[in-house]
Amino acid sequence: MDKLFQKVIIEPFHMFFENILQFLPNFLTSLLILVIGLILGRVLNTIFLRIFRAIGLDKLSERSGVVDLIRKGGIKDSVSVLLARSVRWIIVIIFAIIALRALEIPTIEGLFERFLLYLPNVFVAAIILLFGYLLGNFFGRAALIASVNAGIKIAGVIGKFVKFTVFLLASTMALEQLGIGKETIVIAFAIIFGGVVLALSIAFGLGGQDTARQYIERKIKGGTEEEKKDEISHL
Amino acid sequence: MEKYLIKEEALEKTREIKEADLLVGIPSFNSAHTIGHVVQAVREGLSRYFPDNRSVIVNCDEDSTDGTMDVVKNTAVNSSGAASLSHKGNHVFIIVTPCHGLPIKGNVFRTFFEIANMLNVRACLVVDSDLKSITPEWVELLMKPLLVEGYQYVAPLYYRHKYDGTITKNIIYPLTRSLYGKRIRHPMGKDCGFSGELARFYLSKDIWGTDVAKFGLDIWMTTTALANGFKVCQSFLGTKIRNAKFVNTDLSSMLYQVVGTTFNLMEMYEQVWSTVSGSEEVYTVGSQRAVGMEPVFINLDRMIDKFKLGMKELLKIWEVVLPEETMNFLYRLTYMQGREFYIPDEVWTKIIYSFAIASHRNVFNTEHLIKSLTPLYLAKLASFVRETWESSSSEVEEKIEKLCLVFEKEKEFLIKNWRVERK
Numbered sequence: 001m002d003k004l005f006q007k008v009i010i011e012p013f014h015m016f017f018e019n020i021l022q023f024l025p026n027f028l029t030s031l032l033i034l035v036i037g038l039i040l041g042r043v044l045n046t047i048f049l050r051i052f053r054a055i056g057l058d059k060l061s062e063r064s065g066v067v068d069l070i071r072k073g074g075i076k077d078s079v080s081v082l083l084a085r086s087v088r089w090i091i092v093i094i095f096a097i098i099a100l101r102a103l104e105i106p107t108i109e110g111l112f113e114r115f116l117l118y119l120p121n122v123f124v125a126a127i128i129l130l131f132g133y134l135l136g137n138f139f140g141r142a143a144l145i146a147s148v149n150a151g152i153k154i155a156g157v158i159g160k161f162v163k164f165t166v167f168l169l170a171s172t173m174a175l176e177q178l179g180i181g182k183e184t185i186v187i188a189f190a191i192i193f194g195g196v197v198l199a200l201s202i203a204f205g206l207g208g209q210d211t212a213r214q215y216i217e218r219k220i221k222g223g224t225e226e227e228k229k230d231e232i233s234h235l
Numbered sequence: 236m237e238k239y240l241i242k243e244e245a246l247e248k249t250r251e252i253k254e255a256d257l258l259v260g261i262p263s264f265n266s267a268h269t270i271g272h273v274v275q276a277v278r279e280g281l282s283r284y285f286p287d288n289r290s291v292i293v294n295c296d297e298d299s300t301d302g303t304m305d306v307v308k309n310t311a312v313n314s315s316g317a318a319s320l321s322h323k324g325n326h327v328f329i330i331v332t333p334c335h336g337l338p339i340k341g342n343v344f345r346t347f348f349e350i351a352n353m354l355n356v357r358a359c360l361v362v363d364s365d366l367k368s369i370t371p372e373w374v375e376l377l378m379k380p381l382l383v384e385g386y387q388y389v390a391p392l393y394y395r396h397k398y399d400g401t402i403t404k405n406i407i408y409p410l411t412r413s414l415y416g417k418r419i420r421h422p423m424g425k426d427c428g429f430s431g432e433l434a435r436f437y438l439s440k441d442i443w444g445t446d447v448a449k450f451g452l453d454i455w456m457t458t459t460a461l462a463n464g465f466k467v468c469q470s471f472l473g474t475k476i477r478n479a480k481f482v483n484t485d486l487s488s489m490l491y492q493v494v495g496t497t498f499n500l501m502e503m504y505e506q507v508w509s510t511v512s513g514s515e516e517v518y519t520v521g522s523q524r525a526v527g528m529e530p531v532f533i534n535l536d537r538m539i540d541k542f543k544l545g546m547k548e549l550l551k552i553w554e555v556v557l558p559e560e561t562m563n564f565l566y567r568l569t570y571m572q573g574r575e576f577y578i579p580d581e582v583w584t585k586i587i588y589s590f591a592i593a594s595h596r597n598v599f600n601t602e603h604l605i606k607s608l609t610p611l612y613l614a615k616l617a618s619f620v621r622e623t624w625e626s627s628s629s630e631v632e633e634k635i636e637k638l639c640l641v642f643e644k645e646k647e648f649l650i651k652n653w654r655v656e657r658k
Contacts, residue, residue, distance in 0.1 A: 059596075059597055060597075062597075062598070138600065141552075141599075141600075141603050142602075142603060144548060144549070145487070145549065145552075145603055145606045145607050145609075146487075146606070147548075148541070148544050148545050148548050148549055148607075148609075148610060149486070149487040149541070149606060149609045149610070151537070151540065151541050151544065153544065155544060155548045156547070156548045159548070229532075230531075230532065230533045230534055230537075230538075231398070231531035231532045231533065232398045232399075232401055232531070232533060232616070233396075233398075233399045233400060233401075234400070234401050234402045234486060234489055235400060235402055235403065235423065235489060235493065
C-alpha cells in the first residue's frame with residue numbers, strides 16, 4: 001500500500017516539484033525581463049513625447065493631413081502621443097518576446113522566430129502606406145487647386161483621381177512587401193489602372209468628340225469673343 | 236582674399252574703374268528689342284543731369300538667347316565710338332556681364348550690390364530692360380532725392396490704367412501700408428533708387444538661397460528699407476509701358492510669388508509691423524496726372540464662375556482658413572447676381588489677413604494655400620470692376636484709399652490671431 005502510494009502520489013508530485021524548481025529560474029528571469037521592458041517602455045514614452053513636441057511634429061502632421069486621417073479613424077490623441085505610445089509598446093513587445101524566449105519552451109521559440117523575421121516587412125509596409133497617403137493628399141490637393149484655377153468643371157474628380165491613384169500604387173507596393181498575393185496584386189493593379197485609363201479615354205472620346213472638334217476649330221480659326229483674354233495687368 | 240559672387244570679367248572691369256559715384260543696374264532677359272533704348276536713355280540721363288559724377292551702367296543678364304548682351308555692347312560702342320566694352324565717355328562706364336550662378340533675379344541684383352559696394356558708390360538705381368517708356372528724366376527723378384535730399388530709397392510711382400496692377404491695388408499696397416505704416420503706392424515697382432549704404436545693407440542680408448531671391452526681390456527691397464528705418468520717398472515717373480511679351484499669364488503663380496513673399500516678410504519683420512498702427516504719407520517727387528481711360532475687355536462672368544467653382548471644390552480648405560462669418564458671407568455671395576455681386580472691404584480685409592495667419596500657422600503647404608486664394612481674388616476683382624466700371628481714375632484711387640483704411644482698422648484682428656497658437 002505504501003509502495004503504491006509512493007508510486008502514484010509521491011513520485012509524480014516529487015517530479016512535478018523538481019520540474020517546477022527547474023523552471024522557476026527561467027520564469028523569474030522572464031518575469032524580470034518583462035518588468036524591465038514595462039519600465040523602459042514608460043521612460044522612453046516620456047522622452048520621445050518631449051522630443052516629438054519639441055520638433056513640432058503635431059504642426060507638421062496637421063499640415064500634411066495625417067491628423068485628419070487619424071480623426072477620421074475616431075482617434076482623438078495627438079500624433080506625438082500616438083508615436084510615443086507606439087515606441088513604448090514596441091519596447092514592451094520586444095521585451096515580452098525576449099521574456100518568452102527565456103522560458104525555453106521550443107514551440108514558442110519557433111513561433112516567435114518566424115514572427116520576428118516577418119516584423120520588418122510589416123514595418124516597411126506601414127511606412128509605404130503612410131507615405132502613400134501623404135503623397136496622395138499632397139498631389140491630389142495640388143491637382144484640385146490647379147484644376148479649379150484653370151476653370152475645369154470636373155476639378156473635384158481630377159483631384160480625387162490623382163489622390164486615389166497615388167494611394168492605390170502605395171497600397172500595391174505595401175501588399176507586395178507583405179508578400180500577399182505578390183504577382184496577383186501587381187497584375188490586378190495593372191488591369192484596374194489600365195482599365196480605368198482605357199475607360200476614361202473611350203468616355204472622353206465618345207462623350208467629348210463635339211467639344212474636341214469645337215476646340216480644334218477654335219484653335220485653327222482663332223479665338224472667339226468668349227475665348228478672348230481679359231485685358232487686365234494683375235501686377 | 237575676398238570672394239565676390241560676380242563673373243571674373245566683370246570683377247576685372249570693376250577693379251579697373253576703382254571708384255564711382257553712381258551706379259545704374261539693368262537686369263535683362265531676352266530684351267534685345269528694348270534694351271538698347273533703355274541704355275541710351277540712362278546714358279543720356281546721367282550725362283545730362285549728373286555730368287560731374289563718375290557713373291557706371293551695369294547690365295547683368297539672365298542667360299538671354301536673343302543677343303541681349305550684344306545689343307548692350309553695340310549700344311556702348313555706337314554711342315561713344317570706342318571699341319572697348321568698358322570705356323570712359325562723359326565719365327560713364329559700362330559693364331556687361333552674365334549673372335553668376337543660377338540665372339535668377341536674386342543673383343542679378345546681388346551682382347549690382349557687389350559692384351556698388353566695391354566701387355563705394357553714393358547712389359544706385361535699377362531700371363527694367365523691357366521698358367519702352369523710359370526717358371532720361373527717370374534718372375534724375377530716381378537719383379536726385381538720394382543725392383540732394385538725403386533719402387535712402389526711392390520707390391517709383393507710375394501713371395497706370397485703373398485696371399492695371401490689380402493685385403497691387405487690392406492686396407499688396409493696402410497690406411504693406413497697414414503693416415509698415417508708410418504709403419508707398421507701388422511697393423513692387425521694379426524701377427527704384429537706393430543709396431550706396433542701403434546697397435551694402437541689402438548685400439549683408441542672407442536671402443540669396445530663398446524664394447525671395449527667386450521672385451520676390453522688388454517687394455523685399457521696399458519692405459527691407461521700410462522695416463529697417465531707412466528714409467524712404469517716391470517719385471512720379473509717368474506712364475510705364477513694357478514690352479508685352481513679358482506679361483505673365485499664370486495668375487495663381489503670380490499670386491503665389493508676390494503674396495507668398497509678402498507673407499514671408501511678415502515672418503521676418505513681425506517685431507516691426509506688430510507695433511505699427513495707422514500710416515503716414517511719404518515725400519513724393521513730381522506731380523501726379525490723371526490717366527486716360529481706354530476701354531478694356533474684361534469677362535466678369537468667367538471670373539465669377541471660377542469663384543463659384545472654388546466655392547464648390549475648395550470649400551474644405553477655405554473653411555479651415557477663414558472665420559465663420561466670412562464663410563457665411565461667401566455662401567451668400569454664391570447666389571448673388573449682377574450688380575448685387577459685391578465684396579465689402581471689411582470682408583476682403585479679413586480674407587487676406589486670414590490667409591496671412593494660416594500661412595504663419597503652416598495650416599497647409601504655402602503654395603497650395605496661396606494658390607487657393609485665386610478664385611477669391613477673382614471674385615474681389617469682379618466686384619472691384621463692377622464697382623468702378625464708370626469711375627474716373629481719381630474715384631478709383633478714393634476707393635483704394637478706403638480699402639487701405641479698412642486694412643489699417645482691422646489690423647488688430649491680424650495681430651490678435653497671429654499670436655494665438657493653433658488649437
